Each structure stands twice: as structure tokens, then as C-alpha cells.
Amino acid sequence: DCIVHAAVRGVTKRADGKFVLALDDGAAQSFDRVIVATTTRAIQVRMGITDTSNLFAPEVMRAIKETHMVSSSKLFILTRDKFWLRHGLPHNIQTDTLARGIYCLDYAPDDPYAHGVVLISYTWEDDSHKILSLTDKIERCKRLVAEIGAVSPAFAAHLFPLDNDYARNVISHDWLLDPYALGAFKLNHPGEDVHSQALFYQFQTAADPTVDSGIYLAGCCCSFTGGWIEGAVQTAINAASAVIHSLGGTLAEGNPLDAMRSRYRYGD
Structure with a gap:
């Protein structure tokens, strides 16, 4: 071998x-x-x-x-807690904004105090192409959260990374720019x-x-x-x-x- x-x-x-x-x-x-x-x-x-x-x-x-x-883009935010459960907010939001699909992910369903993960900008094709120019993940994150705020201000108010650390707790990926996939x-x-x-x-x-x-x-x-x-x-x-x-x-x-x-x- x-x-x-x-x-x-x-x-x-x-x-x-x-x-x-x-x-x-x-x-x-x-x-x-x-x-x-x-x-x-x-x-x-x-x-x-x-x-x-x-x-x-x-x-x-x-x-x-x-x-x-197909081209696709995703952005993940690690949050301090699963705020959508504490405040009775939707676990999924679909919009016609740049953000498109927002998904609340619970990787520790047995622990109500565990961190949460929110997947935003789950976008495809033209919607993915639109945000490729936002190459800085911090700028992209804040721009997408602002778009979500126009649809659900209550949800967007809690949508910031753990410890407000965008560098460590926000991950963005564009498959079109992935050097090993190119799509x-x-x-x-x-x-x-x-x-x-x-x-x-x-x-x-x-x-x-x-x-x-x-x-x-x-x-x-x-x-x-x-x-x-x-x-x-x-x-x-x-x-x-x-x-x-x-x-x-x-x-x-x-x-x-x-x-x-x-x-x-x-x-x-």
C-alpha cells in the first residue's frame, strides 16, 4: 500500500x-x-x-x-448559545435577499447550554456569484446579517459570533474558488x-x-x-x-x- x-x-x-x-x-x-x-x-x-x-x-x-x-457559497457562525431556542425564534428562514437560506444547527441536542451554529448564505449559482466580491468574511458576514435584519430583526439581533470574534468563529467557503474542486x-x-x-x-x-x-x-x-x-x-x-x-x-x-x-x- x-x-x-x-x-x-x-x-x-x-x-x-x-x-x-x-x-x-x-x-x-x-x-x-x-x-x-x-x-x-x-x-x-x-x-x-x-x-x-x-x-x-x-x-x-x-x-x-x-x-x-454548480457554484455554491456558505457562511457559518459559531454562536454563544442556541438563541433561537431560548427566544422562540425560527430554526430556518428562507428569504429573497442575499442571505437566501438561514439554518440553525444543533450539534448538542442534549445540552441546552451548548454553543450553536448558524449557517447563513446557503446560496447557489447567481446568488453565490453575487457575494463572491465580498472576499473578506467579516464584511460578508455583517452584510448578510444586515440583510437578515430586514426580514427578521429579532433573529438578526442575536446573530453574532461567540466572543464577538469574527476571525475565529466565522467560516466562509466558496466552492467556485476552492482550488481542489472549482465548483x-x-x-x-x-x-x-x-x-x-x-x-x-x-x-x-x-x-x-x-x-x-x-x-x-x-x-x-x-x-x-x-x-x-x-x-x-x-x-x-x-x-x-x-x-x-x-x-x-x-x-x-x-x-x-x-x-x-x-x-x-x-x-x-
Whole structure:
């Protein structure tokens, strides 16, 4: 077994068929087979795999480059207590303001005196894009609380971090700016199901030695159910089956490589 605690920055295939993984700590590792389970955007932008034409078929390359990913933003506030319980305030607020969704999270339901957590600005796509310019989390937090104050002044009056420490007790995250994801999850635009099919069935190249490159896609971005663990698990099993078969191993009857034949014919 080999566990490498470093991000992969590139994958290339040598003339002898082995793969070389370039790591962000400057090191390199070689392997016989590779499973790529990151997002399609990370495959293209961070790892540059699509610059190497001999790894994937053209339709798979296109799917990696064109598959849509959702942007999302979240901001969490650690509060001194679960004020919504003490003051009979709503546990969830939905608005048409910049804040959009506000969720009160109780991680210690058996302890009425425990800290609380409030998730605000649970936003997607355009609503997420609007607040990307608020790069300072303190400024963003106060701006969003002000928006909530216009809807529920009583709730907003309690919405400040523990010890008034915004630096430590406020966390903000934008998935579009996440260097390891570049988006929250795959969500097809109309007509992009053909891309999902190209990504999902890519692992079946292992069944044909003439087209088997030894690299296989997995993860929810390469499934039909982007953003859900089911798609990630299913594609992981698919890719593992591909590796076993490609290296000469024996698969159990009913395995995905042999048994999965149904595809939707988009031209019909």
C-alpha cells in the first residue's frame, strides 16, 4: 500500500505504459493504473489531464471540458448559545435577499447550554456569484446579517459570533474558488446527459485492450447523480472493476464491466 499526503498536479503516461503522478510537493510517483476521482474542472484546470490526448477518447475529453458544475457559497457562525431556542425564534428562514437560506444547527441536542451554529448564505449559482466580491468574511458576514435584519430583526439581533470574534468563529467557503474542486457539484444543463454517459461509461475501456489506456474516471461528477454519494460509490466500484480486469485479475459474475450494457440512445 502507498498513501501519499500531497495533491496530484498532473498525470502523464510514459512510453512503457506506466503513469507518472506529479505532486504539489515537487515529488513524483509512478503507478500501473490510475483512478481519477476529482471534479471534471479539477481534471482540466488543476491537473491538466485534458492536455494529454492519449488518455481519453474525444467524447470523454469534451465531456470533461463542457460539463456544468454548480457554484455554491456558505457562511457559518459559531454562536454563544442556541438563541433561537431560548427566544422562540425560527430554526430556518428562507428569504429573497442575499442571505437566501438561514439554518440553525444543533450539534448538542442534549445540552441546552451548548454553543450553536448558524449557517447563513446557503446560496447557489447567481446568488453565490453575487457575494463572491465580498472576499473578506467579516464584511460578508455583517452584510448578510444586515440583510437578515430586514426580514427578521429579532433573529438578526442575536446573530453574532461567540466572543464577538469574527476571525475565529466565522467560516466562509466558496466552492467556485476552492482550488481542489472549482465548483460544488455537477448539474447538467439541458442536452448534457450525453456528457454524463461518456464520463460514466469511460471505465468500460478496460474491456478492450485496443482502447484501454489504464486510466479510469470515478466520482459523482462522472455519474448520473452529481452531488450525491450514490454516484460516487457506483463509479468507484466501476473503476475498481476496470483496474482489476486491466491488470489480469478475475471479477465476480455480474460485475459492472461485464454486466452493464444498457445505454440510452440519444439519437432515437
